[in-house]
Structure formats: C-alpha cells, structure tokens
Amino acid sequence: MSAPLDARITCSDPARPLDLLLINAPLRDYSIRPRVNDFTLPVLGMAYIATYAANHGFNAGVLDAESYGLPLDVTIAVVNAASPRWAGFNLLAPTYEISATIAAALDPTIKVMLGGHEAKAMPAEILTDPRMRNTAALVLGEGETRVVELLHDHRNRADLPGVMWIDPVLKAPVSGGKPGSQHHLAPKIDELPFVDRRYLVQDPRVAEDGRVEANMVGARGCPYDCSFCGAAVSANPDISIRVRTPANILREMELLRDQYNVTAFRFVDDLFLGARRVVQTMATAFTDARTGDWAVWDATGRINVLDRCPDDLLDQLVRNGLREVALGIESGNPRVLEHIDKRIEPDMIRRVVQRLTARGINVKGYFILGFPGETADELADTVRLVHELWDMTDPTPGRFRASVFEFRPYPGTPEWDRLMATGRYTPEQLLAYGAVDLTSDGVDEAMRGRDEFNFSVGIQFGDVPVEQVRHHLADLSRAQHARLVSV
Ligand code: B12
Ligand code: SF4
Numbered sequence: 001m002s003a004p005l006d007a008r009i010t011c012s013d014p015a016r017p018l019d020l021l022l023i024n025a026p027l028r029d030y031s032i033r034p035r036v037n038d039f040t041l042p043v044l045g046m047a048y049i050a051t052y053a054a055n056h057g058f059n060a061g062v063l064d065a066e067s068y069g070l071p072l073d074v075t076i077a078v079v080n081a082a083s084p085r086w087a088g089f090n091l092l093a094p095t096y097e098i099s100a101t102i103a104a105a106l107d108p109t110i111k112v113m114l115g116g117h118e119a120k121a122m123p124a125e126i127l128t129d130p131r132m133r134n135t136a137a138l139v140l141g142e143g144e145t146r147v148v149e150l151l152h153d154h155r156n157r158a159d160l161p162g163v164m165w166i167d168p169v170l171k172a173p174v175s176g177g178k179p180g181s182q183h184h185l186a187p188k189i190d191e192l193p194f195v196d197r198r199y200l201v202q203d204p205r206v207a208e209d210g211r212v213e214a215n216m217v218g219a220r221g222c223p224y225d226c227s228f229c230g231a232a233v234s235a236n237p238d239i240s241i242r243v244r245t246p247a248n249i250l251r252e253m254e255l256l257r258d259q260y261n262v263t264a265f266r267f268v269d270d271l272f273l274g275a276r277r278v279v280q281t282m283a284t285a286f287t288d289a290r291t292g293d294w295a296v297w298d299a300t301g302r303i304n305v306l307d308r309c310p311d312d313l314l315d316q317l318v319r320n321g322l323r324e325v326a327l328g329i330e331s332g333n334p335r336v337l338e339h340i341d342k343r344i345e346p347d348m349i350r351r352v353v354q355r356l357t358a359r360g361i362n363v364k365g366y367f368i369l370g371f372p373g374e375t376a377d378e379l380a381d382t383v384r385l386v387h388e389l390w391d392m393t394d395p396t397p398g399r400f401r402a403s404v405f406e407f408r409p410y411p412g413t414p415e416w417d418r419l420m421a422t423g424r425y426t427p428e429q430l431l432a433y434g435a436v437d438l439t440s441d442g443v444d445e446a447m448r449g450r451d452e453f454n455f456s457v458g459i460q461f462g463d464v465p466v467e468q469v470r471h472h473l474a475d476l477s478r479a480q481h482a483r484l485v486s487v
Pocket of ligand 1: 022024026041043045048087090091095113114117141142147217410411
C-alpha cells in the first residue's frame with residue numbers, strides 16, 4: 001500500500017494516484033527566512049485547470065507551496081512522495097529560478113508541464129534550460145483544455161496549438177497545432193466549470209470584518225498596454241479578451257453564498273470595471289438580481305473608464321454593493337504616465353478618486369517607484385500624489401489606501417523590450433530577482449503584510465538610487481499602515 005498523500009495537497013480523490021500535481025512554487029526558500037505573514041491570494045488559474053481536469057475524470061491536485069511557506073527541500077520531497085504522472089508549474093518571472101530548481105530535483109519518471117506568463121515570454125530559453133529536461137509540454141496561455149488533452153496519454157501533443165517541447169531528433173524547441181484546433185487558445189469562459197474551492201487553501205475565508213470572502217475571475221485578458229505589465233496586450237498576443245456573462249458570474253456568486261455563506265467577493269482579473277460597456281452591463285444585471293441586498297464586492301478598474309462614467313452609474317454601483325475599486329495609478333507625474341502609456345493624467349486621477357470615495361467606495365491605488373528614466377522630481381511627484389490623495393479622502397466616507405512597489409522588469413512587456421534595446425542589459429541581469437527583506441530592521445508590522453511583494457533585480461533604472469527608492473517605498477508603506485491602524 002502506498003503512503004497517504006501529504007495533507008497539503010488538495011485533490012479530488014486522495015485515494016487515487018495523481019494524474020497531475022500543480023505546484024505553486026514558493027517565492028523564496030522559506031528554510032532560509034520563514035514567511036512573515038500568513039495570507040496569500042488563491043491560485044485561481046491552477047484551480048481552474050484542476051477543476052476542469054477533474055470534470056474529465058482525472059485526479060488533479062494543487063500544492064500551494066507559497067501559501068504554506070514551504071522550504072524548497074520540503075516542496076521537492078512532497079511532490080516526489082506524491083509521485084504524480086505529471087507535475088505542472090505556473091512560471092512567473094520572479095518564481096522561475098525556484099520552479100526550475102524544484103523541477104530539476106523531481107523524480108525523472110514524473111513528466112513536467114509548464115505554463116504561466118514567464119513560459120509564454122521565454123519558451124525557447126526555458127525549454128533549453130537543463131533543469132527543465134523532464135518537460136514534455138510547455139503550454140502558452142490558458143491551460144484548461146490543452147492540459148486535459150495532454151493528460152490523455154494516447155493523444156498527440158503535436159495536435160495542440162501553443163504547445164511546445166524539445167524535439168528529440170532536432171534537439172530544438174518545436175510547437176504543435178493542427179487545423180481546427182485554435183479553440184484551445186480561448187476556452188469558452190461561460191462553459192468552464194466554476195472553480196472547485198477544494199483546491200484553494202484560503203478561499204473562501206473569513207475576513208477581518210467577519211464576512212466570508214471569495215475571489216473570482218470575471219474576465220480574461222486586458223486591452224491596454226501599460227509598459228511594465230505582464231498582462232499587457234502586446235505581451236499576450238494569444239489572448240482573446242472575454243468577459244463572462246453577468247448571469248454566469250451571478251450564478252457562481254449565489255452558489256458560493258449558498259455553499260459557503262460567502263457575502264464578499266473580490267474580482268482579481270485585470271479589468272472588471274475596465275470597459276464602459278462592461279460596467280453598464282454588470283450594473284444592470286446586479287441591480288436586477290438585487291445583489292446589493294446581500295453582497296459586497298471589490299474589483300479592478302481603469303481610471304480613464306471610470307472618469308467617463310456618469311454619476312448615476314457610479315451611484316448604481318454603490319447600490320449594487322461595490323465596496324472597493326483597485327486602480328493602477330502608478331505615477332503622479334504626467335511624463336512618466338505617458339511613458340507607461342497609462343492613458344491617464346494626474347487631474348483625472350484626483351477626480352476619479354474623489355468621485356468614488358465621496359460615494360463611500362474605497363479605493364486602493366497601485367504605485368510604482370523607480371521607473372526607467374524616472375528623475376528624482378518625477379518620483380517626488382508620485383510621493384506627493386499619494387499624500388495628497390490621503391489628505392483629500394480623509395473627510396470622505398470612502399478610504400484611499402496606497403500600495404507601492406519597486407519597478408521590476410518582466411520579459412515580454414514593452415518596458416522589457418525598451419530596456420533590452422538600450423544594449424545596456426542582458427536578460428540574466430534583468431531576471432536576477434532577489435527577495436528584499438524590508439522587515440529586517442526589527443519587527444515592522446507595516447512591511448510584514450507585503451513581504452512577498454518586495455522583490456527586486458537591484459538595478460537603478462532611473463535617476464534615483466535603488467536604496468532611496470526602497471526608502472521611499474518603506475516610508476509610504478509605513479505611513480499607510482499607520483493610517484489603517486488608526487482608523
Ligand atoms: C491574482 C494574481 C496573483 C495572486 C495569485 C497568483 C497565482 N499564482 O495564481 C497572488 C497575489 C498570490 C500573486 C502573486 C504574485 N504575482 Co501575480 N497576479 C495575479 C493576477 C492579478 C491574476 C492572476 C489570475 O488569477 N488570473 C486568472 C487565471 C484564470 O489565469 P492565470 O492565473 O494566468 O492561469 C491561466 C494560465 O496562466 C494558465 N496556467 C496557469 N498555471 C498553469 C500551469 C500549467 C502547468 C499550465 C499548463 C498552464 C497554467 O492556465 C490558467 C487557466 O487558464 C495576474 C494578472 C494576470 N493577468 O494574470 C498577476 C500576475 C500573474 N502576477 C505577477 C507576479 C509577478 C506575481 C508575483 C511574482 C509578485 C511578486 N512578488 O513580484 C507573485 C508570485 C507568487 C506566486 N508564487 O504565485 C505578474 C506576472 C508577470 C510575469 N511576467 O511574470 C502578473 C501578470 C501581474 C503583472 N502586473 O504583471 N499574483
Ligand atoms: S496595468 Fe492594468 S490596465 Fe495596464 S495592461 Fe496591466 S492589467 Fe491592463
């Protein structure tokens with residue numbers, strides 16, 4: 001009899017051998033410095049794949065090593081002991097090195113499949129990385145239907161579009177795809193099964209306010225091209241932008257309410273409130289379903305789109321239960337915003353934050369410090385804007401909070417291409433991500449909560465030295481934390 005499956009692996013049937021184990025790699029080796037917080041967002045993409053595979057009769061599991069803060073050797077031992085037929089990785093730029101280290105240490109009888117943003121951006125380099133030698137398939141883009149095809153051993157990977165591997169004869173990367181197979185690239189999102197929450201470690205979960213909260217995906221793809229972003233349209237040419245129908249979204253919300261008592265929802269996709277037509281359609285559907293009577297929800301939005309929404313539409317969203325909008329503000333300087341191709345300007349930012357918070361909608365603003373070519377004055381504009389937005393929203397019923405990051409380049413993005421075109425950097429330099437420990441000066445609650453986002457390649461891209469960028473970042477994060485604590 002084989003050993004019982006490690007309890008940290010979530011799967012549809014622990015008594016059956018695993019066809020596929022999807023591994024969310026830890027962001028760093030937690031044997032060296034343990035995790036300092038215990039919350040992470042759920043791995044919805046992996047859960048979508050596992051759910052779809054289970055619906056097709058396969059036993060797929062998820063090991064969220066990041067959420068458990070697993071050391072590298074433990075992660076490797078857990079996967080090898082589970083001995084799945086396939087092991088799958090979601091490769092993101094900062095997690096590539098750790099994923100490759102895990103893949104290299106797996107039992108060679110386990111076939112490896114790769115997906116995620118980094119796999120899409122650098123497929124040839126990854127397939128020829130000796131640590132990835134057991135890779136039988138690298139899948140570009142949305143995985144559900146192609147992963148299930150790959151799990152059928154008798155089916156041919158060469159039939160699948162956007163699937164790559166190393167040809168044993170040519171010893172070079174090749175890709176598949178037969179005529180009529182393009183539908184795999186954009187699975188019909190209204191026909192996908194709702195995510196089986198068994199695969200997620202902390203979702204649904206009881207939030208600080210006592211509500212049971214769940215994360216959802218309402219749309220796939222983003223039509224914008226912000227220069228730093230891994231989700232930018234030019235970095236994802238394979239994606240067709242699709243929004244789920246309101247009826248489909250509402251059905252999942254009601255199911256989560258009935259099954260788990262969920263009354264708070266967070267839409268993590270790039271652009272839930274990112275297109276005027278979508279905002280209007282959702283508002284009408286949520287009004288008809290009286291969603292605001294029982295639920296609150298948070299979503300991402302675009303400042304330029306919300307700026308064009310009339311007051312009555314914003315009022316309707318409040319009645320629908322809209323609680324918080326996350327906005328990519330990025331910079332307080334017009335030249336930098338233009339450089340990013342953000343299609344917004346500082347007055348528009350002030351206007352939208354004011355209109356939302358005046359209605360009681362909270363705003364979470366994302367900012368980036370240390371952009372390529374950013375001057376000290378331009379960075380100071382961003383710091384000033386954060387303070388201005390805090391002050392402006394002090395008297396409003398809705399809160400404004402700032403989430404600040406250090407710039408880091410992601411392959412495939414417009415900013416990456418610009419940096420490479422300067423001839424000053426090699427891909428290895430731009431990919432040398434390291435965890436930055438901003439919690440090291442004694443216990444610092446402000447930095448703990450965001451420890452997993454403090455990543456850097458340690459290069460000064462603008463006029464402001466990296467140490468000063470971090471100093472501003474830590475200052476703003478501490479000020480933000482103090483404001484939350486004092487509320
Ligand atoms: C929610 C989210 C998170 C969550 C959950 C992450 C996760 N592992 O799923 C949290 C907060 C934990 C997170 C953390 C990080 N994230 Co994040 N995240 C997102 C966000 C906003 C949405 C992802 C999502 O759920 N999409 C919906 C699902 C359905 O799509 P999906 O996850 O892409 O999965 C599909 C495909 O990618 C594919 N797929 C996924 N996994 C696999 C595995 C296999 C084997 C196969 C074949 C296919 C496959 O099939 C899935 C279903 O169609 C994206 C933005 C975006 N557009 O993707 C950024 C994004 C993916 N994150 C990013 C980054 C960098 C990170 C961090 C590294 C942050 C950091 N510290 O620097 C960490 C990594 C932590 C980790 N180990 O996962 C970048 C990636 C950029 C890049 N080129 O690498 C993105 C694109 C954001 C950005 N602005 O650029 N993130
Ligand atoms: S930052 Fe937001 S709007 Fe810009 S490309 Fe990324 S997901 Fe789209």
